[in-house]
Amino acid sequence: MDVLSNLAHGFAIALSLQNLLFCLLGAVLGTLIGVLPGIGPVATIAMLLPFTFTLSPIPALIMLAGIYYGAQYGGSTTAILVNMPGESSSVVTCLDGYQMARQGRAGAALAIAAIGSFIAGCFATVLVAVFSAPLTSVAQSFGAAEYFSLMVFGLIAAVVLAQGSVIKAVAMILVGLFLGLVGTDVNTGKQRFTFGVPELSDGIGFVPIALGIFGLAEIITNLSKPEERSILSQPIHGLMPTMADFKQAFPAILRGTALGSLLGVLPGGGAVLSAFAAYTLEKKIAKDPSRFGKGAIEGVAAPESANNAGAQTSFIPLLTLGIPPNPVMALMIGAMMIHGIQPGPQVMTKQPDLFWGLVASMWIGNLMLLVINLPMIGIWVRLLSVPYRLLFPAILLFCCIGVYSLNNSAFEVGLTALFGLMGYFFLKTGCEGAPLLLGFVLGPMMEENLRRALLLAHGDPAVFVQRPISLGLLIMSALLLAAVVLPAVRSTREQAFQE
Amino acid sequence: MNVDKDIWAGLFFMVLAMLGLWIGADYAFGTPARMGAGFLPKVLCWALLGLGALVTLIGVVKRGEPMEAWAWGELVAILDAVLLFAAALEVLGLEAAILGAVLIGGTGAPSPNHFERVCLGFAAFFLTLFLLPGFAVKIGGGSIQMVIGLLAVAACAAAILSHARRVPFGVLAERVLLGVGLGIVCIIVFVDGLGLTMKSVIVTDAWNVLKDAVIRPVIRLIIR
Incomplete structure (x- = not known):
């Protein structure tokens, strides 16, 4: 089979010493930030982007990917032991995980979370390998009109699946698209919204935006919250879950994996949504829903499997279509472009080493994470005793140095502060940062494709509805948008997010 | 409101x-x-x-929920730390930038009083002016930019000094130590290790001297 030989090729690449090392580094870093609250994968990847300059693209992307799925493992540790989600994707794990820990079953909860994540990771890796080829061949037949419609669909879907107000999310996309306009217009050479500042003529960098909105704003919020940490005092004994635990958890792991894989591929999906949906599903189909919130093992197994599966399958749209389904993937696009790789369907054919190496590294990374997390759990827990007042200056400095070293520009560091202010404002007014970042990354590509499509069609906008794929995508976007606005669907959506 | x-x-x-x-x-x-x-x-x-x-x-x-109260002290402290880092980096070097950012950022940890907030607000204003490329030059060349820079430094210093009077000595000492420690780590990792170009003065020189005088001979000795 073609996939098998390709995967074998990928493993050959991923198993080289350098790539193994960076895979391990990514997994360890991911676990670290997963355990530490107050810093998420978006900020970390944005911070580390400049430091991957000196690497070749394959180890760089392997490391960055490792951070994302590593964070899903690490996040569960704090959720279970301290009742504090290290990552937003572990929020639901707190509900039952911490209760299990209080009943003295912390070891079982941690083990099930890790094993579930591992099973999900293996399955999702296979999915990425199997589904990428057909999707790529579809994407290769896309013209400018199809691409434009695809991006519209991606952005709309991101809005629908986001939490909070739909109108505000659409407005945030527009703000992102608007920020993406800043710089030199590629077609006419006109400087747009640059205020005569030479640093802006190449456009606003996405690292200042991502670090400002997701990094600085988060630090400020954390500082204004009183520090509360109650580390579980009783020692963890007996990592192995019992046979009964396994029997209960295994179907939940499978369901979580399936649901997470599906939701990861959707634009706007990814780890967070997958975990929430998986927990809701478990509660719905359970014979006795009242057990949930009181230490039901399915309540740990399903969301933890789902967030890991979702984290990994969200690479599918990135690698095949060049469309990022969530902010982390938007940063991965940035990482690819820094290394001179144009994201899109051609990655698979032109850079098979990168593509299959990355896919294979995901499986290896998951194996590493199992080892990093289970036997070494004590070390990670001890890390939690580092007070935030010592932690945040370091995070702050890494943010600053990261932004500066990208272009050696102090102006961009100042810009980060501006976006930090904006991000804090958005937090306080209930606007989501994720649609903004997606709009910002997709903006220039959308404008390019829109112009090309209309130029080829002599200015006739009907081109978007005359081509079947494009029409289909636009109809789906319209349906999605209409569905959210309809009252019946809206109430269930709100209900789903509240749970 | x-x-x-x-x-x-x-x-x-x-x-x-x-x-x-x-x-x-x-x-x-x-x-x-x-x-x-x-x-x-x-x-x-x-x-x-x-x-x-x-x-x-x-x-x-x-008439939904009103906006939550802003944590002004923390907000201004963190943004000031970033702005100060940007302003100091190219003028004073990485060490000064790191120490300054840690000290200014530190004022955000326990909520500062009104005097500090005002100082930090002024600092943010002057630092932004100082950083805007072309602005200072447009309104009158380097001397104005220098004045703005000095005003920024003065506002930052006032905030730090006022803060230092209120917090126990141990907290301040911890912060200075943290700043120095982070500075050394950052330079070893980022400048020396990853080869990022950044203006740095004191520590890099000291580190180079140390490398040439102690570490390299020792390594040579071991290899022999």
């Missing part, structure tokens, strides 16, 4: 859209077949203006 979240958000969108329309007023619109540079900006800004108005209207009608 007891104003709904949505009203604030909507007003922000509208202001941004109007700014975009105003600044981009002279960008050529073009035709759909041959779009000018102003085509998409104008379409986007009008859409944003409309959505902003809608969000504001929803806020007025629905």
